[in-house]
Amino acid sequence: MNGFIPTLGHLLLLSILLSFLSYIVFSLLRDHDRIIKTDISRWYILALLLLPGSLLFSLYHKVISHLVFNSNINFETYRVLNLDLFSLAGFMVIILLFTVPLLYILLLFRCRNCPSASGVCLAALASLIPFPVLFGRELLPVLAISLLYFSIVVILWFLSARGASRLNRSVIVSLVLAIYSLLIIAWYSEKKNEENIKIQLLTYSTENDPTAEHLLLDLWPVISADSTLKRMMDRPYFGNDDFNNILSYLHDRYFNGYWGNYNLNIVLCTRNDSISVGIQNQLYEDCYSFFGEKIEENGHQLTGTDFHFIDSKQGRASYLGRLFYDFGNSRHNGLFIDLFSDVKVFQPGYSELLLDKKYHGYSKLKDYSFAKYINGDLVLRTGDFPFNTTDLMYVDDVMDYGFFTADSYNLSLYRNGNVTVVIGRPVVSFQDMLISFAYIFVFIFLFSNLIGFFVVRPSLSRPAGFNFRQKMQMSFIVILLISFTLIGFVIASLTIEQYREKHYENIKEKLSSIIMELDHMISAEKELSRDWKDDTNNTLEEVLVRLSNIFNTDINLYDSYGFLISSSRPEIYYRDLVSRRMDNIAFINMFILKKTEYFQEENIGNLEYVSGYAPFYNIDNELLTYVNLPYFRMQSILAREISNMVVAVINFTLLLIVLATGLAVIISGRLTAPLAMLSSRLASVELGKKSEHLSYNGNDEVGDLVRQYNRMVDELEQSAQKLANSEREYAWREMAKQIAHEIKNPLTPMKLNIQQLFKSWTDGAPGFEKKLEKFTKNQIEYIDNLSSIASAFSSFARIPSANPVELDLLEQIRVTLELFKNSDGINFRIGSPHSDRFLINADKEQVNSIFSNLIKNAIQSIPPGQEGLIKVNLERKGDKILVTVSDNGSGIPESLKTKMFTPNFTTKSSGTGLGLSIVKRNVENAGGTIWFESEAEGGTCFFIEFPGIPT
Numbered sequence: 001m002n003g004f005i006p007t008l009g010h011l012l013l014l015s016i017l018l019s020f021l022s023y024i025v026f027s028l029l030r031d032h033d034r035i036i037k038t039d040i041s042r043w044y045i046l047a048l049l050l051l052p053g054s055l056l057f058s059l060y061h062k063v064i065s066h067l068v069f070n071s072n073i074n075f076e077t078y079r080v081l082n083l084d085l086f087s088l089a090g091f092m093v094i095i096l097l098f099t100v101p102l103l104y105i106l107l108l109f110r111c112r113n114c115p116s117a118s119g120v121c122l123a124a125l126a127s128l129i130p131f132p133v134l135f136g137r138e139l140l141p142v143l144a145i146s147l148l149y150f151s152i153v154v155i156l157w158f159l160s161a162r163g164a165s166r167l168n169r170s171v172i173v174s175l176v177l178a179i180y181s182l183l184i185i186a187w188y189s190e191k192k193n194e195e196n197i198k199i200q201l202l203t204y205s206t207e208n209d210p211t212a213e214h215l216l217l218d219l220w221p222v223i224s225a226d227s228t229l230k231r232m233m234d235r236p237y238f239g240n241d242d243f244n245n246i247l248s249y250l251h252d253r254y255f256n257g258y259w260g261n262y263n264l265n266i267v268l269c270t271r272n273d274s275i276s277v278g279i280q281n282q283l284y285e286d287c288y289s290f291f292g293e294k295i296e297e298n299g300h301q302l303t304g305t306d307f308h309f310i311d312s313k314q315g316r317a318s319y320l321g322r323l324f325y326d327f328g329n330s331r332h333n334g335l336f337i338d339l340f341s342d343v344k345v346f347q348p349g350y351s352e353l354l355l356d357k358k359y360h361g362y363s364k365l366k367d368y369s370f371a372k373y374i375n376g377d378l379v380l381r382t383g384d385f386p387f388n389t390t391d392l393m394y395v396d397d398v399m400d401y402g403f404f405t406a407d408s409y410n411l412s413l414y415r416n417g418n419v420t421v422v423i424g425r426p427v428v429s430f431q432d433m434l435i436s437f438a439y440i441f442v443f444i445f446l447f448s449n450l451i452g453f454f455v456v457r458p459s460l461s462r463p464a465g466f467n468f469r470q471k472m473q474m475s476f477i478v479i480l481l482i483s484f485t486l487i488g489f490v491i492a493s494l495t496i497e498q499y500r501e502k503h504y505e506n507i508k509e510k511l512s513s514i515i516m517e518l519d520h521m522i523s524a525e526k527e528l529s530r531d532w533k534d535d536t537n538n539t540l541e542e543v544l545v546r547l548s549n550i551f552n553t554d555i556n557l558y559d560s561y562g563f564l565i566s567s568s569r570p571e572i573y574y575r576d577l578v579s580r581r582m583d584n585i586a587f588i589n590m591f592i593l594k595k596t597e598y599f600q601e602e603n604i605g606n607l608e609y610v611s612g613y614a615p616f617y618n619i620d621n622e623l624l625t626y627v628n629l630p631y632f633r634m635q636s637i638l639a640r641e642i643s644n645m646v647v648a649v650i651n652f653t654l655l656l657i658v659l660a661t662g663l664a665v666i667i668s669g670r671l672t673a674p675l676a677m678l679s680s681r682l683a684s685v686e687l688g689k690k691s692e693h694l695s696y697n698g699n700d701e702v703g704d705l706v707r708q709y710n711r712m713v714d715e716l717e718q719s720a721q722k723l724a725n726s727e728r729e730y731a732w733r734e735m736a737k738q739i740a741h742e743i744k745n746p747l748t749p750m751k752l753n754i755q756q757l758f759k760s761w762t763d764g765a766p767g768f769e770k771k772l773e774k775f776t777k778n779q780i781e782y783i784d785n786l787s788s789i790a791s792a793f794s795s796f797a798r799i800p801s802a803n804p805v806e807l808d809l810l811e812q813i814r815v816t817l818e819l820f821k822n823s824d825g826i827n828f829r830i831g832s833p834h835s836d837r838f839l840i841n842a843d844k845e846q847v848n849s850i851f852s853n854l855i856k857n858a859i860q861s862i863p864p865g866q867e868g869l870i871k872v873n874l875e876r877k878g879d880k881i882l883v884t885v886s887d888n889g890s891g892i893p894e895s896l897k898t899k900m901f902t903p904n905f906t907t908k909s910s911g912t913g914l915g916l917s918i919v920k921r922n923v924e925n926a927g928g929t930i931w932f933e934s935e936a937e938g939g940t941c942f943f944i945e946f947p948g949i950p951t
Helices: 008-029 043-069 085-108 117-126 130-135 139-162 166-204 210-224 227-233 240-253 257-261 287-298 350-354 361-367 429-454 468-522 540-551 584-592 632-684 701-763 768-797 809-819 843-861 892-898 913-926
Strands: 262-270 276-278 282-284 300-301 307-310 318-326 332-340 368-375 377-382 401-406 409-416 419-426 556-558 564-567 598-604 609-615 624-631 804-808 825-833 839-843 868-877 880-887 929-935 937-945
Touching: 008 043, 008 085, 043 085, 043 117, 043 130, 043 139, 085 139, 085 166, 085 429, 117 139, 130 139, 139 632, 166 409, 166 419, 166 429, 210 257, 210 307, 210 318, 227 240, 227 318, 227 332, 227 839, 240 262, 257 262, 257 929, 262 287, 287 300, 287 318, 287 332, 409 624, 429 632, 468 540, 468 598, 468 609, 468 624, 540 564, 584 609, 632 701, 701 768, 804 809, 804 843, 809 825, 809 843, 809 868, 809 880, 839 843, 839 913, 839 937, 843 868, 843 880, 843 892, 843 913, 843 937, 892 937, 913 929
Parallel strands: 825 868
Antiparallel strands: 262 332, 276 282, 300 307, 307 318, 318 332, 368 377, 368 419, 401 409, 409 419, 556 564, 556 624, 598 609, 609 624, 804 839, 868 880, 880 937, 929 937
16 A cells, blocks of 8 residues: 555554544534534535535545555456455445545535525535546546535435435435446556556566576576485486486476476486487487587576576577586486476466466466467467467557457557567456446445444334335345345356266266277287387377377376376376375275276365276276376366356346346335325325325225225315314304403493483483583493404404515514504514525515514513513524514413413403414414413513525
8 A cells, every 4th residue: 555554454444443533523513503503505605615525535536546556456346256355345445434525514414504406516516626636637537536526415415405214315325436436446447457467568578587587596506516316317328217206306396386387398318319309300419419509599598507598489488407417437417407488387277286376477367368479470379369360450660558459358569579469358348347336336335234233223123214115125125135145046056066067078078088099099008007108109198198188188097006107297296286096985986896987076285176087998808097087177167167157147146136126116116105195195184274185096905095095084174164163153152252241341331321311311410511521422432442342353253365475574573663662661672693584475464463463462561660671583493484572571470371372361451362363373374383481570472483485
């Protein structure tokens, strides 16, 4: 990684720490007053507050891109079997670090008065400025981080405004993060592969092998002074046993490990021995002279040694070493060591047996296609890509490096003089990207919810917060997950079994074919030994190697006692990887049970393979040898085929699960939509308001519920009508009683005054004119009182015809207070934020009536001689406007609080008791609510809450 974060473990621990601290800070601040009361209604304010979030996302992007590009971790999830614990840790880092900027944005949307949708989008776009500035050279990463940031901001705002469930938030955020991760991983993995391939191209463009030459320089002093080797070379002439012993010794002592990249051959001869070379067995009279000429023509000596680099012009490294031993008496022996690199040694199964994992050589190319051209002609080729026989279609006279696409392969080329090296790798297909997205999304979703489970710690006895739809969705998902997993497991198991059966059939066919070929060569022999040869074959090993190349399998021959006679792959036995005796169980089945063929699974270290055995009889029907096919050469191919199939099944199963889960969510949503509609309609049912019928054509349980709901609505409407009529009759009866009482009170004194006036008239009492004048004045007062009573009841009984318009509530209150500004001994105060307007939809006359009644009642509640203070305050509470009207009057006794809004109830000695009833009705007509708080002798405060209009 780097000096600050040297390993993935350090980065993982840092990610856990940062995400944990971020959550603690978020938990402490999310309900803090300064956060909640912060006004971000202007888009540019939100944009400024989002800038730190964009910087956090930039840092997050930098860390993730560095992790993908500068590490050997595999993040390409479509190669699922290549994933390991490091891949898992890497994805955990991606998720944990993402929580830091995510929680910051969530904290922002805890503030009040967020802008509208267009304002949030504008603010999010404005806060994208750091991305092109910091990452402007890379278009796709800029688009990816911009898409992630913009989507997260807008989606979190939308989900916060809608009050979405935790599950929905988790799905959507996981979806966005998965898309970003997919783009970043694809981009930087491709960049990383290109850089790695450039290094490999440069390495393979030369035939020299720096690692091999370094090892040979260190090896020379030791091998040249090896006394054991000198004793083994002390022979007057050399037989096959000498050759095998010396070759085995060199393998075991010196040429292992990295030398698995090379074929090792040796030549043993004396000074005057002749040597036959080539297919035509061209004879050279002097063995020493032959190798001397070869070195002189094409050799380059490694300084201080008698090892020479041989420029073979075949695209492969070749080294020749000479060791001479003088034993006196004119006996001079020579050992010639030929090392020749050959990609064929990396055929499947072979590298696992002979090559240490720390050494790579051409084995790095096992997943790629590789071609090497010298002077334009193809000299070396591996892999599946059909390279041309010449490099004319690939080379460019201008550029040394080239990258292009052909036949669904990404080809990388490097030209070094007359050498051209081409490496091809399959193009990442859309299907691979889709599979990668599915893996990433599922992992992010599961891991984030696992974290959420431990953080929130819900009760396991009941799924808190899950509604019926979500429970149905979860049930569908669990059933589908289990079903498809079982189906995938069964399909994979059956397919693996079919592959194994096919594998066994293939071995049987090869074993039969090889026995038929051997029948033409050795069936006439009475006995078979390692020294066998005929007119066309110098050694038995030569026969087995040729058959091995034809049938693409390795071959061993054992004698009747189970000892090895010869092998097409003697290196395995030289290195004691396998015993030279036949497997005991196989020998029992062949020698004792006399089976015609036997197959079993064997292993060399961790490499498991299938091995087949069959007896071979000569023309006299006598046992000549046991033929063994150790199929480890093709075992890796089988493993790769099975793994590819398993990966395909896993990928297909995962895609089915994701698609089926999506369909389950959609279908469950469609199934429960009528229930959701029914629930919302039930919640909206109010007594006195007309509720509409639901329309549903299905003849199922939901249809029964809808029909019952419609019947309930009809019955409720009838009951409401009856109740309204009953209440209306009761109200009018009570009204009539009150009117009768209010009218009866002045009628009695009026009757007495008339009777007294009539008596004065009949008696001729003096001063009758003054009495008449006084009588007239009293009667007028009584009549005025009756008139005011009639007007008040008429106003209460009249159905209001409200005409709602957009009003500035603060302005209306100021107009109302102007009417009372001359009240003696009363002070008025208005409190509101200076920058805010308080707009509502209401009837203007009714609003004036509301505050006129409240202020008049407040004035009347202040005892005579006391300095009165009436305060009116306005403030916003979310989308509501709260108005408080408070006084320092005598207050309301506890016993009377429940009757304050009852019609005809009054606390004054005179009045109708209808004022607060009218106020309550007018407030409700405007969609608001009213309540009060009061203490005896402590004043009263009325609270009125109106729905506000956003400014």
